[in-house]
Amino acid sequence: MDTVALLLTLRLALVTTVILLLIAVPLAYWLAFSGSRARVFVQAVCALPIVLPPTVLGFYLLVALGPRTAFGRGLTHLLGHPLAFSFAGLVVGSVIYSLPFAVQPLTTGFAAVDRGMLDAATTLGSGRWDRMRRVVLPLSRGSLLTASVLSFAHTVGEFGVVLMIGGNLPGATRTLSIALYDQVQDFQYAQANRTALFLLAVCLVALMLLYGLRPESRPRSGDLV
Amino acid sequence: MPLAGYFCARIWVPQVSILRPGIFRSLKPLLALCALLLLLPAMPLPAQTKTLRIAAAADLQPVLPSLIHNFEKSSGAKVEVSYASSATLATQILNGAPYDIFFAANLAFPQKIVAANLAEESAPITYARGSLVLWTRHGLFHHGLTMQSLTSPIVHRIAVANPVHAPYGAAAMAAIQSLGLKAALQPKLVFAENIAQAAQFGQSGNADCALISKTLAITKTMQQAGRFVAVPVGAYPPILQGAVVMRNAPGKQAALDFLKYLQSPAGRNLLATSGLMPPTQ
Numbered sequence: 001m002d003t004v005a006l007l008l009t010l011r012l013a014l015v016t017t018v019i020l021l022l023i024a025v026p027l028a029y030w031l032a033f034s035g036s037r038a039r040v041f042v043q044a045v046c047a048l049p050i051v052l053p054p055t056v057l058g059f060y061l062l063v064a065l066g067p068r069t070a071f072g073r074g075l076t077h078l079l080g081h082p083l084a085f086s087f088a089g090l091v092v093g094s095v096i097y098s099l100p101f102a103v104q105p106l107t108t109g110f111a112a113v114d115r116g117m118l119d120a121a122t123t124l125g126s127g128r129w130d131r132m133r134r135v136v137l138p139l140s141r142g143s144l145l146t147a148s149v150l151s152f153a154h155t156v157g158e159f160g161v162v163l164m165i166g167g168n169l170p171g172a173t174r175t176l177s178i179a180l181y182d183q184v185q186d187f188q189y190a191q192a193n194r195t196a197l198f199l200l201a202v203c204l205v206a207l208m209l210l211y212g213l214r215p216e217s218r219p220r221s222g223d224l225v
Numbered sequence: 226m227p228l229a230g231y232f233c234a235r236i237w238v239p240q241v242s243i244l245r246p247g248i249f250r251s252l253k254p255l256l257a258l259c260a261l262l263l264l265l266p267a268m269p270l271p272a273q274t275k276t277l278r279i280a281a282a283a284d285l286q287p288v289l290p291s292l293i294h295n296f297e298k299s300s301g302a303k304v305e306v307s308y309a310s311s312a313t314l315a316t317q318i319l320n321g322a323p324y325d326i327f328f329a330a331n332l333a334f335p336q337k338i339v340a341a342n343l344a345e346e347s348a349p350i351t352y353a354r355g356s357l358v359l360w361t362r363h364g365l366f367h368h369g370l371t372m373q374s375l376t377s378p379i380v381h382r383i384a385v386a387n388p389v390h391a392p393y394g395a396a397a398m399a400a401i402q403s404l405g406l407k408a409a410l411q412p413k414l415v416f417a418e419n420i421a422q423a424a425q426f427g428q429s430g431n432a433d434c435a436l437i438s439k440t441l442a443i444t445k446t447m448q449q450a451g452r453f454v455a456v457p458v459g460a461y462p463p464i465l466q467g468a469v470v471m472r473n474a475p476g477k478q479a480a481l482d483f484l485k486y487l488q489s490p491a492g493r494n495l496l497a498t499s500g501l502m503p504p505t506q
Contacts, residue, residue, distance in 0.1 A: 067430035084431040085382060085415045167415030167426070168387060185312040185390045187337075 001194050004171050005179040012087070012175060013155040016094040020102040020151045021144075023095070028106035029132060046103045049096060058164025061093055085167035090175075093161040101150040109143025110136055142214050149210040153203050277479040278323060279306040280314040282330035282466070283386075283419035284355060284393060284438035288499040289328075295495075296486055302479045310419035312390035318343065318471070325476035326483065330355060330420070330438075331392035332467040339469060345477065349467030352487055353501035356439040357396045357461055360427055362451040365434070370454050372400065375434060376409045383413045384423040384432035392464060393420040397436035400460040427451065438464075439500035465504055 030036075031043055049057070065072045065083050076082045083089035113136050121131045137144070159177040166173035168182070176195060183192035281289055286308045293304045307314070307324070315334040318327055319341055329335045335349035359372060366374055375383055386394030394416070401407050417423035420438050427435035428450045442453040468487075470480045486492045493503055 062425075062431060063429050072430075081381065082431050084426070163418060167382075167384075167417070169415060182387070182389060185310070185316060185387075187316070 001191070001198060002174075002176070002179045005174050005176045006198075008087075008171060008174065009156055009176040012090055012094060013152045015091055016098060016155045017102075017148055017151045019091065019095050020098060021148060024099070024102035024106050024147060025137075025144075028103050028110055029136070031103070031107045032110035043107075047100050049098070050100050054097060054158070054160030055164065057093060057096060058161045061089065061161070061165050084165045085169060085173060087172050089165050090162060090173055093165060094155045094158055097158055097161055098151045098154045101154045102147040105143045105146040105150065106140065109140035109146075113139045145213060146210060149206050153206045156199070156202065275302045275476060275479050277302050277304045277476045277483060278325045278474075279304060279328065279480075279483075280318060280322070280324040280326070281306050281308050281328040282311045282314070283308050283391070283421040284330050284440045284466075285328055286421050286441070287444045288440050288496065288501060291499075292487065292492060292495055295491075296483055299486075300479065300482060302476075302482075304483075308419075308421065310386065310390040311392055313419070323474075324471060325474035326468060326470050326480035328352065328466070328468045329392070330464065330466050331395070332465055334392075335467040335469040338471075343471055343473075344469040345472045345481075346469055349469050350484065351465050351504040352468050352484070353466045353496055354504050355393065355396075355464035355466055355501055356458075357393060357400060357436060357456040357464065358439045358442045358453040359434060359456055360424070360437055360442050360447060360451055360453040361434045362427060362430065365451075370452070372404050372406060372456060372460070375413070376406065380413060380433045382415050382426075382432040382434075383410060384415050384417055384426035384435040384437075386420040386423045386437075387416045387418060391417075391419050391423075392466075393436075393438050394423070396461040396464050397456075399462060400436070400456050403460050404457075441500075443500050466501070 027042075027046070031039060031046075062084055063069075065075060067073055067076055067082055072082070079086070079088060083092060117135055117139070118131055121135050126134065157177065158175070159181070162173065162175050162178055163181070166175070166178060168174050168178060174182075176199060180192055180195040180199070183189075183195060279289070279293075289306055293306065296302070297304055309317075311329040311331060311334040314322075314324075314327060315329070315337050318324060318338055327335055327338060329349070332349050332351065335344070338344045339346065339348060359370065359375070361370060361374075365379060366377075374380070385397040388394040388398040401410055415426060415432055417426055420441060423432075423435050424437045424441040424447055426432040427437070428447060430450075436456065437447075437453075439453075439455070441447055447453075468484060470477060470484065474480060487496070497503075
């Protein structure tokens with residue numbers, strides 16, 4: 001198997017997951033507890049990558065953020081290279097593409113926290129940040145795990161966006177899914193089979209870990225499964 | 226995407242209270258519409274004249290539409306085309322894709338179809354010879370443009386088609402190699418899935434230069450965004466483009482007719498104005 005592609009894929013998934021958690025935790029907290037009218041809109045925007053084809057994202061990343069627009073030129077200047085054909089570009093694409101897989105389990109988890117506990121914490125003099133750190137997050141451990149595993153696995157499974165903006169560069173943008181595509185195109189079915197089986201096994205193990213490690217033994221309403 | 230389905234079903238839907246009493250009444254028109262949509266494909270399609278299904282290499286994307294337009298008018302057949310890299314299409318056909326005719330950008334991929342005993346012919350029919358060009362966007366080079374210009378530090382990214390799937394990509398790599406530019410250009414190369422995507426990388430400004438087919442370079446979009454010069458013909462092996470008709474295809478007769486039209490003087494003329502030369506010249 002293509003070990004360079006394997007390492008790149010794991011690195012991309014890891015970086016994406018870390019960034020996603022940093023973005024998704026505050027976002028999900030706001031979605032779960034805010035009474036703002038904008039909530040429905042933000043919720044819908046966060047869920048868009050589930051329903052939109054990856055080609056929509058690939059198109060905008062390539063054209064709108066490319067050197068033909070002022071914004072894209074500024075970005076190119078800042079990075080020293082266009083977003084396309086770079087690891088940074090794939091990270092941006094993956095973060096957007098996997099956003100719902102981090103935000104949705106977290107929102108559900110946060111919303112399921114017993115309001116009575118939050119009220120109790122408030123009466124004990126705990127502020128918003130303190131409540132988040134000492135009540136909400138510990139009670140949402142399962143959701144944090146779900147969000148991390150799904151973000152990671154979904155990024156490993158990314159293909160369309162990478163095909164559109166990657167440029168197939170070994171070590172930078174040739175992920176396992178692209179390597180597998182190349183192997184199929186090249187009629188190397190034995191190699192393709194090894195890569196595909198590996199991906200299948202990794203994703204299966206990740207999901208089994210997810211379900212096995214969950215603190216609750218039985219599925220709960222509002223859970224992923 | 227099955228996971229995504231789970232999300233919709235298990236997480237969001239309960240939040241919009243689908244179980245609220247009376248919700249099903251208001252859903253009735255929607256359910257009726259769904260039922261209608263499900264029934265649609267079961268209805269017979271309007272009496273169809275013969276359909277010709279073409280699988281065509283991506284360099285033919287700007288070439289075939291005018292040929293197809295003429296062919297449809299004269300024959301009354303309806304033509305559907307799928308464009309992709311030659312390797313993608315060959316893989317699909319070998320795995321049972323229902324095309325009537327396959328136009329590749331080289332002879333090796335249609336040869337695979339012949340070898341698999343799926344072709345009407347005993348060898349691919351060479352229908353055209355392609356040219357490789359060097360395209361660059363306006364404003365990058367003010368003076369002469371040659372393959373050696375690519376070594377200039379103002380060129381950061383050069384788009385080529387993946388040499389494994391796309392014959393024009395293989396030709397581009399052969400030209401780079403034979404001109405002794407491989408070491409200098411290797412770090413600048415980005416690989417597109419097919420030749421049309423290589424052109425798109427250039428047109429969108431993400432790559433400074435692209436090694437593409439003449440058929441794509443002379444399109445209006447590419448001419449507006451940049452200019453091109455021919456890559457010296459001796460620098461790469463001739464790009465002979467082959468076609469095969471599928472032996473068991475329902476549209477076999479239409480496919481043979483279309484191939485005949487392509488090789489007629491009128492067809493050859495249209496190919497020439499689109500950037501494809503006759504095979505022997």
